[in-house]
Amino acid sequence: MVKAAAVNRYKHSFSSLRLISIAILSGSLGMILPQATPLFAADVESIDWSQISVSKPRLYYPGQSSYQWLRTSEHKKAAEETKAGEACLRCHKGEQKSLGEILVVENRLEPDPIEDKSGYLRLSVQAAHDDQYLYLRFGWKTSGEGPGNVGNLMRFDGSEWAWWGNHRQHEAVLDEEQPAIYPDRLGIMIGDAKSPLYPEHGCWMTCHDSMVGMAEQADEEEVGEHPVISQLYEKIGIPILNYAVRKYLPDSRSDGTEWAAVKNEDELITLRKEGAFLDLIIWDASLTNPAGVAADFNVLEMKQVDDGTSALWPNGEMRGGPKYMFDEGTVGFSALTEADLADPSKPKHLIVGHNTAPFDAAKIQEGDLLPAHILDTGAAEGSAADVDYAKGVFENGQYTVIMRRKLDTGHPEDDKVLKVGGIYTFGRFMTMRAASAPTMFRSRSR
Ligand code: HEC
Numbered sequence: 263m264v265k266a267a268a269v270n271r272y273k274h275s276f277s278s279l280r281l282i283s284i285a286i287l288s289g290s291l292g293m294i295l296p297q298a299t300p301l302f303a304a305d306v307e308s309i310d311w312s313q314i315s316v317s318k319p320r321l322y323y324p325g326q327s328s329y330q331w332l333r334t335s336e337h338k339k340a341a342e343e344t345k346a347g348e349a350c351l352r353c354h355k356g357e358q359k360s361l362g363e364i365l366v367v368e369n370r371l372e373p374d375p376i377e378d379k380s381g382y383l384r385l386s387v388q389a390a391h392d393d394q395y396l397y398l399r400f401g402w403k404t405s406g407e408g409p410g411n412v413g414n415l416m417r418f419d420g421s422e423w424a425w426w427g428n429h430r431q432h433e434a435v436l437d438e439e440q441p442a443i444y445p446d447r448l449g450i451m452i453g454d455a456k457s458p459l460y461p462e463h464g465c466w467m468t469c470h471d472s473m474v475g476m477a478e479q480a481d482e483e484e485v486g487e488h489p490v491i492s493q494l495y496e497k498i499g500i501p502i503l504n505y506a507v508r509k510y511l512p513d514s515r516s517d518g519t520e521w522a523a524v525k526n527e528d529e530l531i532t533l534r535k536e537g538a539f540l541d542l543i544i545w546d547a548s549l550t551n552p553a554g555v556a557a558d559f560n561v562l563e564m565k566q567v568d569d570g571t572s573a574l575w576p577n578g579e580m581r582g583g584p585k586y587m588f589d590e591g592t593v594g595f596s597a598l599t600e601a602d603l604a605d606p607s608k609p610k611h612l613i614v615g616h617n618t619a620p621f622d623a624a625k626i627q628e629g630d631l632l633p634a635h636i637l638d639t640g641a642a643e644g645s646a647a648d649v650d651y652a653k654g655v656f657e658n659g660q661y662t663v664i665m666r667r668k669l670d671t672g673h674p675e676d677d678k679v680l681k682v683g684g685i686y687t688f689g690r691f692m693t694m695r696a697a698s699a700p701t702m703f704r705s706r707s708r
Pocket residue numbers: 324327332337338339340343344348349350351352353354361364369371462463466
């Protein structure tokens with residue numbers, strides 16, 4: 263149940279990843295050993311990163327360039343080579359900026375562009391490890407005026423609670439019923455040659471036409487009726503309304519890359535045991551950063567949160583009402599107002615044990631807002647809680663995020679076990695939004 267709740271939450275924010283993500287052509291990341299003794303979480307901040315080399319991958323907006331599209335004749339003179347496993351970078355090295363510029367405006371792979379969105383981003387990445395942990399440091403310039411750390415909210419309309427805030431192409435945002443709210447986010451996929459072609463093709467392998475916002479989005483009912491996929495959704499407790507095709511690896515399908523052709527359970531178990539899945543870590547300026555953690559997923563037949571309990575939970579049940587509110591004694595108010603969103607001094611996140619109180623309807627007025635999620639690190643455990651340190655700081659338009667994870671988390675069936683000297687491919691995708699309300703309405707990019 264616990265795990266279910268966390269996944270459900272993510273489903274919402276990912277419902278149109280295609281529209282807001284910037285992907286990178288994959289590349290391998292070397293590792294350097296600055297010291298041998300494992301650091302306590304508190305000491306992670308003392309790492310001298312100036313001693314550690316920096317790589318600067320080029321990320322670009324991918325439009326609807328799905329794994330299917332890349333293998334059709336529309337991918338000019340490249341479909342056969344791509345099918346044969348030729349690496350994207352063999353042909354596209356140095357082209358990332360121009361690809362992003364082409365793909366971010368209206369074109370055959372972007373039927374619905376967002377004005378002034380930027381299509382290219384230079385990320386800086388550093389990696390280090392000691393005996394136990396991998397430490398990663400990322401830096402990027404946002405195109406927003408602020409930290410982009412407001413997440414989705416729930417709003418009381420006088421009689422009931424409803425979701426408030428969504429991505430820029432959501433119907434309710436286009437109809438101006440809800441504001442555009444989308445936090446800054448960094449996703450990292452870790453894989454190796456155990457997932458065939460992943461080192462050559464990276465994140466693109468998990469991006470398919472059947473996903474939300476793509477050219478041939480699968481019918482929710484069909485997804486709901488699918489014997490394997492619906493079972494997975496049921497197992498993790500996601501309501502049928504939210505069934506959609508999520509990231510998956512082609513190897514988990516028996517018929518090409520067709521979303522519905524999922525291999526049988528025994529075959530999937532074998533693939534997982536062999537390590538033929540991807541590890542996926544997502545840091546989010548609103549959903550995870552306030553508690554100093556990141557969320558831990560894996561991708562094989564479907565993107566799923568790792569086993570155990572994540573720190574991230576929905577705040578009660580949407581229409582049933584929130585479970586937590588702000589603790590007035592600690593922060594001076596019980597709920598936020600729309601105007602508060604533009605006030606950086608007002609906390610925007612509910613962190614259990616720090617600033618929360620049980621929900622009390624008597625303290626709520628029409629129009630009040632509460633975060634749609636809570637963070638509870640005290641309850642987090644198991645594989646879902648493996649990224650136990652992930653902190654991002656926003657300064658002068660620049661984000662710096664530092665995180666750590668054990669090289670061997672002890673959970674080989676949903677985390678990549680990293681060995682010193684091994685070669686791993688890190689794929690990165692990011693979403694960016696700009697400042698808090700009211701400027702969010704004219705932010706240049708998400
Ligand atoms: C054999 C060389 C080759 C390989 C390998 C290759 N591409 Fe391409 N790609 C091309 C060529 C040539 C074009 C057409 C360029 C044009 O239309 O201007 C293209 C076009 C594209 C476009 C569309 C750009 C546009 O103008 O609309 C995208 C996106 C793209 N490739 C991504 C990838 C990715 C991702 C991979 C790896 C999975 C990949 N390519 C592998 C050669 C290659």
